Amino acid sequence: MALLDLKEVTMRFGGLTAVNSFNLNLEKGELVGLIGPNGAGKTTVFNIITGVYRPTAGKVYLADEDITGFRPDVITKRGIARTFQNIRLFGSLTVLDNVLVAQHLRLGASPLEAVLGLGRYWGQEAKMHERALELLAAVELEAVANEQATSLPYGQQRRLEIARALATEPKVLLLDEPAAGMNPAETVDLMDFIQRIRREFGLTILLIEHQMRVVMGICERIIVLDYGQTIAEGPPAVIQRDSKVITAYLGVSADA
Amino acid sequence: MDRNNNLLYTLIAVLVLAVVLAWAQTGLFGLVSPWNPYTVRIMNLCAINIGLGLALNLVNGFTGQFSLGHAGFMAVGAYTVALLVMSPAAKQMNFFMVPLVAPLDKIQVPFLVGIIMAGLLAALFGLLVGAPVLRLKGDYLAIATLGFAEIIRVVIVNVKGLTNGALGLKSIPGHTNLWWTAAYAALTVLLMVRLVNSSYGRALKAIREDEIAAEAMGINVFYHKMLAFVLAAFLAGVGGGLQASLIGSIDPAMYKLPLTFQILLMVVLGGMGSITGTVIAATIVTALMEILRFVESPLTLGAIHLPGIPGMRMVVFSLLLIVVTLFYNRGLMGDKEFSWDLLHSRRQTKQGVTQ
Ligand SMILES: Nc1ncnc2c1ncn2[C@@H]1O[C@H](COP(=O)(O)OP(=O)(O)OP(=O)(O)O)[C@@H](O)[C@H]1O
Numbered sequence: 001m002a003l004l005d006l007k008e009v010t011m012r013f014g015g016l017t018a019v020n021s022f023n024l025n026l027e028k029g030e031l032v033g034l035i036g037p038n039g040a041g042k043t044t045v046f047n048i049i050t051g052v053y054r055p056t057a058g059k060v061y062l063a064d065e066d067i068t069g070f071r072p073d074v075i076t077k078r079g080i081a082r083t084f085q086n087i088r089l090f091g092s093l094t095v096l097d098n099v100l101v102a103q104h105l106r107l108g109a110s111p112l113e114a115v116l117g118l119g120r121y122w123g124q125e126a127k128m129h130e131r132a133l134e135l136l137a138a139v140e141l142e143a144v145a146n147e148q149a150t151s152l153p154y155g156q157q158r159r160l161e162i163a164r165a166l167a168t169e170p171k172v173l174l175l176d177e178p179a180a181g182m183n184p185a186e187t188v189d190l191m192d193f194i195q196r197i198r199r200e201f202g203l204t205i206l207l208i209e210h211q212m213r214v215v216m217g218i219c220e221r222i223i224v225l226d227y228g229q230t231i232a233e234g235p236p237a238v239i240q241r242d243s244k245v246i247t248a249y250l251g252v253s254a255d256a
Numbered sequence: 257m258d259r260n261n262n263l264l265y266t267l268i269a270v271l272v273l274a275v276v277l278a279w280a281q282t283g284l285f286g287l288v289s290p291w292n293p294y295t296v297r298i299m300n301l302c303a304i305n306i307g308l309g310l311a312l313n314l315v316n317g318f319t320g321q322f323s324l325g326h327a328g329f330m331a332v333g334a335y336t337v338a339l340l341v342m343s344p345a346a347k348q349m350n351f352f353m354v355p356l357v358a359p360l361d362k363i364q365v366p367f368l369v370g371i372i373m374a375g376l377l378a379a380l381f382g383l384l385v386g387a388p389v390l391r392l393k394g395d396y397l398a399i400a401t402l403g404f405a406e407i408i409r410v411v412i413v414n415v416k417g418l419t420n421g422a423l424g425l426k427s428i429p430g431h432t433n434l435w436w437t438a439a440y441a442a443l444t445v446l447l448m449v450r451l452v453n454s455s456y457g458r459a460l461k462a463i464r465e466d467e468i469a470a471e472a473m474g475i476n477v478f479y480h481k482m483l484a485f486v487l488a489a490f491l492a493g494v495g496g497g498l499q500a501s502l503i504g505s506i507d508p509a510m511y512k513l514p515l516t517f518q519i520l521l522m523v524v525l526g527g528m529g530s531i532t533g534t535v536i537a538a539t540i541v542t543a544l545m546e547i548l549r550f551v552e553s554p555l556t557l558g559a560i561h562l563p564g565i566p567g568m569r570m571v572v573f574s575l576l577l578i579v580v581t582l583f584y585n586r587g588l589m590g591d592k593e594f595s596w597d598l599l600h601s602r603r604q605t606k607q608g609v610t611q
Pocket residue numbers: 013016018036037038039040041042043044045085
């Protein structure tokens with residue numbers, strides 16, 4: 001029934017178990033937070049969902065289809081998009097081109113049609129441009145559309161990564177520490193922004209975030225990982241008072 | 257408005273070029289060509305190298321996959337053209353040690369058919385080579401493509417009944433002229449401009465920038481690398497075929513790493529990922545290649561007597577490469593392109609977002 005379903009997913013790197021029997025049920029429209037100390041295995045969960053890693057054990061289902069072991073591009077076509085913890089834009093391309101690239105997966109025209117500029121291609125290209133500009137407007141980057149992606153300040157690069165992910169037309173959006181490196185004002189904007197795109201695009205969102213203010217502020221449900229294991233799960237108010245969570249955080253880092 | 261002007265400029269430029277070519281190739285309005293055959297030959301080589309350089313730039317510059325297999329695909333094209341367009345009599349003269357296998361010994365096709373077959377066969381080799389090696393990255397890809405080019409060459413040396421082995425092939429009909437080479441260069445430029453600026457071109461550049469992110473954006477990375485690689489092989493095959501018919505004789509020793517290096521030099525000098533850069537650098541390097549022939553012949557400067565040193569030209573080019581990469585570390589053009597707007601930069605206001 002769940003839109004995204006992870007069943008007993010385990011990921012081992014040599015002797016290290018980065019994720020251990022992890023379960024996740026994302027219902028359509030939910031906004032769920034994934035938190036945990038450094039090295040807890042959060043990004044690894046994203047890499048498993050998006051096909052970057054094939055899990056050592058366990059299954060991933062999207063709308064009841066087993067997508068375990070699918071190639072990353074196939075999974076994106078099925079409707080899962082992500083952003084990266086350490087921003088991975090197409091650096092020397094323009095802001096606009098970054099968003100256009102992310103629509104390439106829905107292009108029907110063949111390379112020959114594209115090169116010869118046949119009717120179908122131009123129609124599709126024009127639509128892609130229109131859509132890209134809409135998305136850039138939605139993340140307030142239309143003014144810098146022709147700038148090189150790496151020339152943007154950090155906060156704008158993070159927003160561009162989200163716009164690029166949205167351009168793939170996802171059902172599920174995975175955000176890996178979108179507030180990292182943002183100042184408090186930018187962070188508040190980001191929280192509004194995430195809630196807005198969730199409504200506008202009918203998204204289901206899984207959010208990794210270290211800034212507790214963000215997670216506690218916008219997530220309905222939070223999952224806490226520690227050493228690859230789920231140690232707590234529930235609404236923010238419950239998680240904040242959970243003794244295991246407090247120990248895990250105080251034991252490893254104090255930035256919570 | 258600007259767009260129409262630019263189109264007009266382009267048309268005029270193409271027309272001027274066509275007139276110059278016609279003049280050089282056949283003479284114009286009863287005027288005989290003032291260009292001696294040697295100059296025309298260099299112009300032909302320039303045009304061929306523009307096409308070859310662009311093909312390599314597609315893979316190495318635009319897609320970011322460092323391939324060193326160009327000479328192998330050129331060899332496939334060269335031998336295909338030679339074996340298809342030579343007359344049965346000429347073939348018999350060539351294959352005096354081991355006879356040419358049937359039915360190739362009897363076949364003779366028009367040049368255009370031979371050139372297209374050269375491209376297609378090279379593309380087929382590109383497909384076969386690309387399937388395993390394009391899964392590799394960086395240095396490994398470079399070494400694997402180099403290895404495959406060398407395998408193609410060794411096969412040519414040894415399959416004497418098909419290729420005449422190390423003896424090579426002589427008296428290949430000289431169909432190549434400025435019309436063929438200019439058409440090859442022009443069509444390759446056109447193809448590259450259209451491809452690189454299309455959605456597929458953006459996908460190739462995305463793969464160059466960040467393969468993991470490209471995959472995460474739903475791009476089938478292997479398919480797109482293959483697309484670039486096979487297209488480049490096709491163009492290298494056509495270029496190799498034109499070159500064979502221009503030079504008139506080929507042998508396997510021509511298709512070693514130095515040939516790939518020479519084309520790579522043009523791509524790097526011009527700028528990886530710049531069509532304009534490759535066109536300019538291919539022209540300059542090809543012309544210099546000829547002009548600098550004297551550095552390889554014995555020189556007498558007053559009392560100093562220098563013996564001829566073969567390979568000195570490559571030393572000069574390697575020095576040039578070092579100097580250019582030191583001062584313009586991304587080649588002459590970087591990844592910029594020529595546009596008419598650059599010429600009258602006054603009009604170059606900051607463009608808005610109107611597509
Ligand atoms: N490809 C890999 N090979 C080996 N070990 C890995 C690999 N990827 C992740 N790990 C290890 O798995 C563990 C979990 O890493 P992961 O990146 O998922 O943590 P995280 O929760 O995202 O941490 P952070 O908050 O620092 O981003 C770490 O110990 C990490 O070193």
